[in-house]
Amino acid sequence: MLLPRQKLSEEARKLVKLYSGMNEQDKLSLLAFAEFLVQRGGDVTTSADAVVSIEPVSIPRPESESVVAAIKRLSASYHMLEKSELLTETSSLMTAHIMQGREAKDVIDELEVLFSRYHKAFLSKQEET
Numbered sequence: 001m002l003l004p005r006q007k008l009s010e011e012a013r014k015l016v017k018l019y020s021g022m023n024e025q026d027k028l029s030l031l032a033f034a035e036f037l038v039q040r041g042g043d044v045t046t047s048a049d050a051v052v053s054i055e056p057v058s059i060p061r062p063e064s065e066s067v068v069a070a071i072k073r074l075s076a077s078y079h080m081l082e083k084s085e086l087l088t089e090t091s092s093l094m095t096a097h098i099m100q101g102r103e104a105k106d107v108i109d110e111l112e113v114l115f116s117r118y119h120k121a122f123l124s125k126q127e128e129t
Contacts, residue, residue, distance in 0.1 A: 070108040
């Protein structure tokens with residue numbers, strides 16, 4: 001995959017070169033991860049007057065689900081959590097799946113536990129206030 005002559009940064013050239021050497025499945029995984037990283041920065045903040053539910057929304061886990069779809073589902077289920085607080089651990093799990101080949105099912109199981117744990121901590125903080 002060659003790009004027309006453009007002034008690309010060193011990082012952009014490296015990314016294009018790496019992308020070009022990937023198989024189609026890895027390209028899809030990289031694109032999905034990039035979409036996740038872009039979306040994490042787009043959190044919507046609520047106004048002080050808004051009432052935010054502290055209970056998760058029950059969204060059933062599909063039989064076949066990608067890690068990115070699971071993160072989106074869990075983010076929607078646990079809408080009250082601050083996504084930036086989950087970022088490091090969520091990114092680590094996503095990286096383990098993409099770069100180290102961990103099974104999606106195992107990573108999603110850990111994501112479910114992670115979101116649940118953060119929700120319990122969120123509830124504890126709510127009780128304190």
